[in-house]
Amino acid sequence: xxxxxxxxxxxxxxxxxxxxxAPLAAAPLLAAADPAVSQPHPPAAHExxxxxxxxxxxxxxxxxxxxxxxxxxxxxxxxxxxxxPNYLDKQLGxxxxxxxxxxxxxxxxxxxxxxxxxxxxxxxxxFHTALRAIHAEFKDGAFKDLPxxxxxxxxxxxxxxxxxxxxxxxxxxxxxxxQMTVEGFFSDPVYGGNKDMVAWKMIGFPGAYxxxxxxxxxxxxxxxxxxxxxxxxxxxMIHVHPNIPASL
Amino acid sequence: xxxxxxxxxxxIIGVGMVGSIVAKELAAAGYKVVGLxxxxxxxxxxxxxxxxxxxxxRFDIRKALxxxxxxxxxxxxxxxxxxxxxxxxxxxxxxxxxxGGSHVHWNGQTYRFQANDFELASKTRARYGAxxxxxxxxxxxxxxxxxxxxxxxxxxxxxxxxxxKAGNLRGKIQPGGDPFESPRSRDYPTPPMKEHYQGALFxxxxxxxxxxxxxxxxxxxxxxxxxxxGVKLNACxxxxxxxRYACEHYAKAVPQTIILPVLLKNPNFELRTGCQVQRxxxxxxxxxxxxxxxxxxxxxxxxxxxxxxxxxxFALNNVRMLLLSGIGKPYDPATGKGVVGRNYAYQTMSSVxxxxxxxxxxxxxxxxxxxxxxxxxxxxxxxDHAKLGxxxxxxxxxxxxxxxxxxxxxxPPGTPAWGRGxxxxxxxxxxxxxxxxxxxxxxxxxxxxxxxDPTYKDAWGQPLxxxxxxxxxxxxxxxEYVTARAVEIGKAMGAKQVAGNPRKGPYTVTQYQTTxxxxxxxxxxxxxxxxxxxxxxxxxxxxxxxxxxxxxxQNASWNPTxxxxxxxxxxxxxxxxxxxxxxxxxxxx
Numbered sequence: 047x048x049x050x051x052x053x054x055x056x057x058x059x060x061x062x063x064x065x066x067x068a069p070l071a072a073a074p075l076l077a078a079a080d081p082a083v084s085q086p087h088p089p090a091a092h093e094x095x096x097x098x099x100x101x102x103x104x105x106x107x108x109x110x111x112x113x114x115x116x117x118x119x120x121x122x123x124x125x126x127x128x129x130x131p132n133y134l135d136k137q138l139g140x141x142x143x144x145x146x147x148x149x150x151x152x153x154x155x156x157x158x159x160x161x162x163x164x165x166x167x168x169x170x171x172x173f174h175t176a177l178r179a180i181h182a183e184f185k186d187g188a189f190k191d192l193p194x195x196x197x198x199x200x201x202x203x204x205x206x207x208x209x210x211x212x213x214x215x216x217x218x219x220x221x222x223x224x225q226m227t228v229e230g231f232f233s234d235p236v237y238g239g240n241k242d243m244v245a246w247k248m249i250g251f252p253g254a255y256x257x258x259x260x261x262x263x264x265x266x267x268x269x270x271x272x273x274x275x276x277x278x279x280x281x282x283m284i285h286v287h288p289n290i291p292a293s294l
Numbered sequence: 295x296x297x298x299x300x301x302x303x304x305x306i307i308g309v310g311m312v313g314s315i316v317a318k319e320l321a322a323a324g325y326k327v328v329g330l331x332x333x334x335x336x337x338x339x340x341x342x343x344x345x346x347x348x349x350x351x352r353f354d355i356r357k358a359l360x361x362x363x364x365x366x367x368x369x370x371x372x373x374x375x376x377x378x379x380x381x382x383x384x385x386x387x388x389x390x391x392x393x394g395g396s397h398v399h400w401n402g403q404t405y406r407f408q409a410n411d412f413e414l415a416s417k418t419r420a421r422y423g424a425x426x427x428x429x430x431x432x433x434x435x436x437x438x439x440x441x442x443x444x445x446x447x448x449x450x451x452x453x454x455x456x457x458x459k460a461g462n463l464r465g466k467i468q469p470g471g472d473p474f475e476s477p478r479s480r481d482y483p484t485p486p487m488k489e490h491y492q493g494a495l496f497x498x499x500x501x502x503x504x505x506x507x508x509x510x511x512x513x514x515x516x517x518x519x520x521x522x523x524g525v526k527l528n529a530c531x532x533x534x535x536x537x538r539y540a541c542e543h544y545a546k547a548v549p550q551t552i553i554l555p556v557l558l559k560n561p562n563f564e565l566r567t568g569c570q571v572q573r574x575x576x577x578x579x580x581x582x583x584x585x586x587x588x589x590x591x592x593x594x595x596x597x598x599x600x601x602x603x604x605x606x607x608f609a610l611n612n613v614r615m616l617l618l619s620g621i622g623k624p625y626d627p628a629t630g631k632g633v634v635g636r637n638y639a640y641q642t643m644s645s646v647x648x649x650x651x652x653x654x655x656x657x658x659x660x661x662x663x664x665x666x667x668x669x670x671x672x673x674x675x676x677x678d679h680a681k682l683g684x685x686x687x688x689x690x691x692x693x694x695x696x697x698x699x700x701x702x703x704x705x706p707p708g709t710p711a712w713g714r715g716x717x718x719x720x721x722x723x724x725x726x727x728x729x730x731x732x733x734x735x736x737x738x739x740x741x742x743x744x745x746x747d748p749t750y751k752d753a754w755g756q757p758l759x760x761x762x763x764x765x766x767x768x769x770x771x772x773x774e775y776v777t778a779r780a781v782e783i784g785k786a787m788g789a790k791q792v793a794g795n796p797r798k799g800p801y802t803v804t805q806y807q808t809t810x811x812x813x814x815x816x817x818x819x820x821x822x823x824x825x826x827x828x829x830x831x832x833x834x835x836x837x838x839x840x841x842x843x844x845x846x847x848q849n850a851s852w853n854p855t856x857x858x859x860x861x862x863x864x865x866x867x868x869x870x871x872x873x874x875x876x877x878x879x880x881x882x883x
Contacts, residue, residue, distance in 0.1 A: 249724035254348035257531035258660035
């Protein structure tokens with residue numbers, strides 16, 4: 047099941063609901079009696095994200111690939127449920143995708159590995175270019191429809207490098223995808239990933255808390271509280287010390 | 295159309311830590327001082343406040359406080375035979391920009407160098423013989439001694455309010471401090487920080503091995519403090535968002551919390567932000583500076599005449615400013631002649647990860663930028679190098695500063711880079727791992743240098759700085775040796791698995807190591823091997839002073855900030871007491 051993307055789920059549920067509209071209306075009543083029904087897949091909270099950067103084909107690949115990079119399992123939700131594709135979409139469609147803080151003057155030439163990224167593509171251009179080339183490879187069926195093992199094999203072939211994705215070395219694309227997937231998984235939920243702080247809960251990172259003065263020397267203490275997002279902090283929990291003057 | 299402004303006594307390029315101190319001292323002495331800062335003005339309130347400052351993506355990953363690569367970067371190559379290419383995004387080191395400079399995003403780790411470091415060439419020769427090192431290694435003495443700088447270290451630490459425990463008070467070893475430190479005239483202004491769990495585990499193991507652990511000196515303060523300028527700081531709350539971040543709590547000593555409130559009230563000082571200095575202007579004889587030319591954020595060009603010019607920017611930018619201005623002879627690695635850009639050095643960083651079972655709860659996010667525990671047993675020349683074939687060393691410490699998870703999710707060697715195996719390892723080890731930093735020295739060598747790039751330009755059309763650097767064999771040997779010692783400490787802690795990660799070559803700009811770039815406008819007693827004299831005055835243009843880590847002839851085993859601060863007070867003292875009373879060369883060439 048983990049190899050199926052959310053888009054596939056949404057589509058299949060949509061088809062089911064058309065055929066069985068009347069029984070679904072009674073579902074809440076059934077849920078209380080039947081534990082299997084009380085935990086539907088996917089959870090109801092997961093609406094289709096509104097993609098601003100990815101087209102439908104690109105989104106299919108990204109959703110499936112992210113979920114292989116960080117799969118959902120018994121340890122916790124994966125990248126897909128955490129909203130990582132939505133994070134990628136907003137980053138690539140925004141300033142970062144357009145080359146924010148990226149020195150973009152030529153001449154362009156391939157450097158040594160020590161010299162780092164030397165391609166003329168912005169991150170947005172790099173993703174569109176690579177994803178178009180990947181889509182062309184899968185003309186007889188989509189990446190998202192492959193079994194998980196075959197998806198992994200394909201991702202490993204990208205990672206290994208040597209494959210040209212219309213001018214983008216596949217290893218460069220893979221590393222950028224992996225880096226951004228980890229970012230989206232662990233960054234503050236305000237950026238559209240790490241939904242419900244699932245990644246922070248998985249490892250026990252408490253988020254944007256401001257003070258451990260009383261706990262830092264209580265060695266080995268187990269912190270039980272829920273994590274806090276930047277956005278959790280709207281209700282007066284601002285970490286300002288009003289008694290300390292800004293100047294003399 | 296260049297607008298010529300009214301002449302002032304002093305113009306300072308860069309209003310970071312160095313610029314703020316120099317400006318405060320000279321303005322207080324009655325001189326008219328203009329500070330030119332290329333970045334934005336910014337203050338604890340309203341700019342550094344929560345919750346927005348606790349954003350790992352924006353500050354750690356997107357590097358919001360750093361110099362914007364689209365305008366200015368450096369080019370890099372490992373060797374002179376390669377073509378240098380632009381560092382298109384910062385990774386290895388992170389120069390800051392804006393009022394307060396890189397000091398705003400530092401960690402507050404506040405070490406002194408040792409007496410040996412300032413006389414490294416003569417002391418190494420005396421202890422190990424003249425032929426101990428490869429002739430490619432160009433270490434040299436600083437031209438100042440520890441004894442010269444001690445009062446200035448002291449003054450800087452009291453400005454910052456540094457929290458720590460003395461190990462050597464006027465020659466008497468103090469229990470609980472660092473027994474290897476050179477004598478200090480008095481204890482730290484505030485007591486040590488609370489020790490985090492990683493530090494406590496390290497302390498116990500290091501003590502059992504007969505080593506000498508001590509609390510990391512911290513300029514995130516252990517208690518509220520009012521410094522000699524009358525500015526108040528607060529106690530650090532261990533939020534775990536320190537380096538790469540600005541502090542919201544008035545607990546980290548940065549220009550905004552220790553000196554700018556005083557400086558900005560002095561009518562002799564004028565701060566101008568958004569001013570990109572293009573060059574220091576020289577008169578027709580090329581023996582005297584007449585001021586600087588800068589371009590503001592609206593693109594208008596100004597000439598600011600001044601009697602004295604001080605470059606107080608980040609080390610790399612100090613070097614570039616001299617090269618762009620034609621001050622001093624550029625270094626040529628082929629002949630070994632010339633001085634500007636010579637002896638560029640860095641820091642040789644290694645690490646050890648010790649993995650524990652899940653009943654050992656580390657809470658890595660409960661940390662300040664400097665609340666760890668470390669040893670100096672393998673730093674500097676504190677151990678015999680005679681049979682080791684290298685000089686220098688590293689401090690080893692459990693000096694973890696955070697648990698911010700995009701960057702910090704340690705996994706044992708052999709863990710897959712992604713997929714279920716990776717995810718399970720991250721979940722298993724995140725809260726049960728102790729990290730050691732092995733913070734190593736860096737020797738200069740002949741081919742490592744800085745000059746102007748022949749091809750790539752900044753947003754104003756000026757050549758970028760070109761860095762040619764690879765790790766000297768001396769430093770890689772050092773890293774291997776000290777990392778092996780650190781692994782022994784990890785094992786003594788009782789960790790289930792200990793993974794040493796000694797620094798290996800080649801140097802790469804693709805992964806963060808440290809922002810301790812040094813050298814290029816080296817200080818010394820000989821104009822053939824230094825850019826500035828022992829007072830940081832240009833040998834070539836006596837009314838130009840160049841202050842910062844660019845003056846270090848080589849880099850030692852510790853973070854450079856305290857030594858930059860000491861040099862700043864040392865040079866400022868010479869300016870006030872000697873130069874400005876009678877302008878001219880403070881040392882005859």
